[in-house]
Amino acid sequence: MSDEDVLNRLASLIADLLDLDDLKLTRATTANEVDGWDSLAHVRIVVAAEQAFGVRFTTGEIASLKTAGDLVDLIALHSHG
Amino acid sequence: MSDSPAVAGNGNRGYPGLALLPWLLGIIAYWIIVVVDPYHLRHNGPTFRLAEHRYPDLEWSRLIGITTGQPHGLVLLGGSTAMPISPDIMREAFPRARNPINLSYIAPRPLDMPRILPRIAQITGLERVILFMDFTLIEREPRRSASGEVLENMASTNWSHGGDFALSTALASLHALASGTYDLPFWSDITVPEYMLGATPMTHSAGVMRRFRDAVQRHADDVFAKSTLTCAQIPYLQNELVPFLTQMANKHVAVDLVFPSIPFVLYYDWIDHGPPFNTLLPGPVFDQFIVFKRCVIAARDQVGVDSNRVIALDTKDSLSGDVGRYFDSIHLIDPEAYRTVIRMIADGDETITSANIDQHEADLRTKVARTAARIGTR
Numbered sequence: 001m002s003d004e005d006v007l008n009r010l011a012s013l014i015a016d017l018l019d020l021d022d023l024k025l026t027r028a029t030t031a032n033e034v035d036g037w038d039s040l041a042h043v044r045i046v047v048a049a050e051q052a053f054g055v056r057f058t059t060g061e062i063a064s065l066k067t068a069g070d071l072v073d074l075i076a077l078h079s080h081g
Numbered sequence: 082m083s084d085s086p087a088v089a090g091n092g093n094r095g096y097p098g099l100a101l102l103p104w105l106l107g108i109i110a111y112w113i114i115v116v117v118d119p120y121h122l123r124h125n126g127p128t129f130r131l132a133e134h135r136y137p138d139l140e141w142s143r144l145i146g147i148t149t150g151q152p153h154g155l156v157l158l159g160g161s162t163a164m165p166i167s168p169d170i171m172r173e174a175f176p177r178a179r180n181p182i183n184l185s186y187i188a189p190r191p192l193d194m195p196r197i198l199p200r201i202a203q204i205t206g207l208e209r210v211i212l213f214m215d216f217t218l219i220e221r222e223p224r225r226s227a228s229g230e231v232l233e234n235m236a237s238t239n240w241s242h243g244g245d246f247a248l249s250t251a252l253a254s255l256h257a258l259a260s261g262t263y264d265l266p267f268w269s270d271i272t273v274p275e276y277m278l279g280a281t282p283m284t285h286s287a288g289v290m291r292r293f294r295d296a297v298q299r300h301a302d303d304v305f306a307k308s309t310l311t312c313a314q315i316p317y318l319q320n321e322l323v324p325f326l327t328q329m330a331n332k333h334v335a336v337d338l339v340f341p342s343i344p345f346v347l348y349y350d351w352i353d354h355g356p357p358f359n360t361l362l363p364g365p366v367f368d369q370f371i372v373f374k375r376c377v378i379a380a381r382d383q384v385g386v387d388s389n390r391v392i393a394l395d396t397k398d399s400l401s402g403d404v405g406r407y408f409d410s411i412h413l414i415d416p417e418a419y420r421t422v423i424r425m426i427a428d429g430d431e432t433i434t435s436a437n438i439d440q441h442e443a444d445l446r447t448k449v450a451r452t453a454a455r456i457g458t459r
Contacts, residue, residue, distance in 0.1 A: 039282075039405030040455045043290040050287070063285035 001079065006053070006072045013052055017044055027069025053079060110251035117254035119263050120235055120245065121146030129257040132264040135167070135271045142186050142228035143245060144263075146235065149200040154179035156201055159213025161187045161412060162341035164274040170420045174427040179206060186228040187276065188217045188358050191317035193229030196236055198325045202332070210329060211337045211426060214377055216370070218317045219310070220360045280408035293404070296349040297457035304348055304453070305446060308368040312376035322377070326384040335388035338377050339426055340370075342394040342418070345401050345452040347410045356411070367449065370395075371442050378435050393433045394425055396445050402452055 001009075011025035018036040031037040037045070049071065050056055055078035065071055117129060120143050136144060155171060155178035157163055163185040171181035184197070201210060217226075225233060234245060249265060257263040273280075283289045312318060322338075329336050348367040355361060361369055378391050395401050400418055408414035413422070425431065433441045 039284050039403050040452060042284050043293055043404060043456050046287055046290050047294045050291070057287035059281075059286040059288060062287045062290075063281055 001076075003072055003076055006075050006079075007068065009052070010049065010068065010072060010075070013048055014045055017041065017048055025068050027067060027072065029068040030066065049075065055079060110248070111246070113251050113254045113258065114246055117257045117263065119144065119147065119250060119254055119257065121150055122235065124150075130262045132262050132269065133168075134269045135273070136268060137249075137271065138164075138187060138275045139227065139231065140249070140268075141184075142231045143235070145184055145197065145200060145232065147263075148182055148184060149204050152180060152205040153182045154206050154208045155181035155211070156204060156207065156209075157181070157183040157185060157211040157213070158189070158197065158201065159185040159211075159339070159341070160189050160215035160217055161185070161274065161276060162215060162343075163213045165277065165413075165416070165419050166423055167419075170423050173420070174423040175209070178209065185213065186226065187274075188226045189215065190220050190224055190226045190229055191218055191321055192220075192223055192225045193232065194317070194321040194325075196229065196232040198321060202325065202328050207332070207334050209335045209337065211339055212322075214338055214340050214373065216356065216373070217358050217360050219315050219369070219373055220358075221314055221316065222359075277408065277412070277414070280412075280414055282405045282414055283407050283409065284405040289409075292354065293346050293350060294457050296353060297346065297453035300349045300352050301453060301457070303365060304352070304449065305367055306365040308362055308365045308372065310362055310369045310372045312372070312379060315373065315376055318376055318380045322380050323383055326381065326386070326389060330384055330386040330389070335390075336386075337426055338381060338389070338391045340374060340377075340391075340393040340395055341411075342397065342400040342413060342422055343411050344404050344407050345449045346404060346456065348449055349453060350410050354410070367446075371445075374433060374441075375438055378433060378438060382435060390429060390432050391434070392426055392429065393431050393441060394422055396431060396441065396448060397421075397425070398448065402448065 007025065007027065011023055014025060014034065014037075015021070015023040018034065018041060020035060023034065025034075031042060046057065046062060053075045055075055057074060057078070061074055065074065119129075124146075131144065131147065135141075155175050157166060157171065163183065164187070166183050166185070168181050168183060171183065172178065175181060184201070189197075201207070231245060253263050253265045253268075256265060283293075326336055348370070351361070351366040352364070355363075355366075374391070374393060381389050381391050400406060400413070400421065406413055406415045406418050413419060
């Protein structure tokens, strides 16, 4: 799966979880820029992403996430690993 | 032969003096401590100042004697949920309070209280006491906290408790002799309680987030189940709290009994992953916290002083509903959150009474369930 595929699938997942019809997710998007992406939503998104992509993140990895692109890279890293 | 007794004896001629050196230094250090009396064992008044900065956690417990020997208008006593509240932010929230002080330490137990509450009661100039109602006070077993053991040791053994005198005690005492302040240079670097060192928000841990999601899914149906906890099972209330409230009422000192801000998700998480201190009954957690609140309100009403308040800080969405502001399932990590907490106490926000406790419980249930729905369902 390409990084773009991961980003698109992640965008669809987040839009579904946060009930957003018009989510424009780019690699540079941060949580603060997405309506409803607060700490509770973050819990839901991270756990749902793990399930959807069949990966498991570690504590250090999550702590360093800044943008959607970072999350895409992390998913790709685990998917290829 | 070089290893004959005679030759060996000549070669070791200087050693006896060297062997005595540690003893000599120990005696000097001991007498420095005796002169300064940092732990207030002579009970005849402080002779030195304390620094403005935070002390190591256990050292702070040892200094409770000296701090309560000085005048304070406002005193805070709680557990780890209150420890990060600095005198500065107490001063911001209570600008007229004279020399506010936070005596909080980790996991206070009911059995500690006979060594602490009487000391607070005799503080000169006392106008208000804030007591945090941490869950560790539900304790039924006759156990003390680590700090409680320190206080008990000091109260019962006087100058012979060598275990509490460390090299740091002697050096800080020496500093007190030289400068008038009991301090060590590296203590001024301490900015947070030791249990917070290296802490990161819960939203930085994938494992914790998975655990929360699993907990809210697993306990959606039993989170609000009834517990068997009753007021009679909380000896702290009648043995310690009511006598203290009565004593404070006689001195016209107001007392705030404060339930700390805890995340809504705790009520799910602790059913399976309870606190490290075995103070709660197994099973539903939410109901035990509610029962504790009702019992504290009853204790407050038993003394019946209008200026005493019971305040619950655990329904505010911006605190309890934001898991990113906690570093574990009970402790806030955000310094600004502690400022909010003490402001809410000053303002009397969220005061709970026998008249509104049912509504408080209903509101809290709604918020807890709403949080679970946001974390754990599709």
